[in-house]
Amino acid sequence: MKKLIDKIISLWEPIDKRVLVVSNEEFAENLKKKFKGKTELLKSIEKAMNSNVKKNNYISLM
Amino acid sequence: MLISELKKETVTSYNFVEIFCVFENCLNNLFQGQTELLQGGRIRVNKSLNIFHYEKMIKSKGNVTVEVDIIYNKVKDDYLYYSYNIIFDSNKLLLHYEPSHKENFQPHINIYTNNTEFQNSKGESIHILSHMYHPFEILLIIKRYFV
Numbered sequence: 001m002k003k004l005i006d007k008i009i010s011l012w013e014p015i016d017k018r019v020l021v022v023s024n025e026e027f028a029e030n031l032k033k034k035f036k037g038k039t040e041l042l043k044s045i046e047k048a049m050n051s052n053v054k055k056n057n058y059i060s061l062m
Numbered sequence: 063m064l065i066s067e068l069k070k071e072t073v074t075s076y077n078f079v080e081i082f083c084v085f086e087n088c089l090n091n092l093f094q095g096q097t098e099l100l101q102g103g104r105i106r107v108n109k110s111l112n113i114f115h116y117e118k119m120i121k122s123k124g125n126v127t128v129e130v131d132i133i134y135n136k137v138k139d140d141y142l143y144y145s146y147n148i149i150f151d152s153n154k155l156l157l158h159y160e161p162s163h164k165e166n167f168q169p170h171i172n173i174y175t176n177n178t179e180f181q182n183s184k185g186e187s188i189h190i191l192s193h194m195y196h197p198f199e200i201l202l203i204i205k206r207y208f209v
Contacts, residue, residue: 018083020104027108027115034131040162045142048135049111057110 028059065205068198075136079105082116085197089120089128092209096123112136126150126208146200148208152176157195169194
């Protein structure tokens with residue numbers, strides 16, 4: 001229900017054309033591909049991405 | 063506005079989008095009319111996660127390629143990674159910062175000439191330690207030497 005409400009609210013938010021809002025999965029895939037083999041960097045990005053997120057928003061890069 | 067007149071405010075999570083939007087516009091303007099290939103250029107934002115990501119690639123008809131890749135931690139107000147690569151002829155300047163990179167925790171510059179990285183006699187790559195470059199300083203370098 002909350003997701004649906006967030007979605008409706010987001011429709012009314014002004015979107016800066018220069019800013020691209022991407023899904024977590026797409027974002028994670030992009031990073032994994034780009035930094036393949038750079039384990040330390042991926043770990044630190046993962047840690048930063050997931051600080052203070054809800055459990056169902058957790059994204060793994062490893 | 064001239065690039066040299068841009069105010070170099072410290073990059074934070076509050077002005078990240080604004081600063082890199084200005085960077086983006088200025089970079090495009092520098093290569094206006096002589097761009098062969100353009101990729102990226104928008105700041106990626108994940109509302110539920112704590113990261114900003116900006117990546118961009120410009121290849122000019124004059125055979126200069128500029129690649130930019132920035133990842134910023136919104137919560138800690140700090141870079142997780144930055145890489146400004148300027149490739150021209152068979153040479154490359156790589157301005158890089160990667161705190162998780164244990165031996166290169168300071169910002170540094172890698173130099174390649176004739177496709178070969180500068181190395182000492184032991185074969186170690188020479189990384190020239192630098193300050194953390196502000197995006198507008200990078201614009202000045204690009205304008206001065208590569209446009």
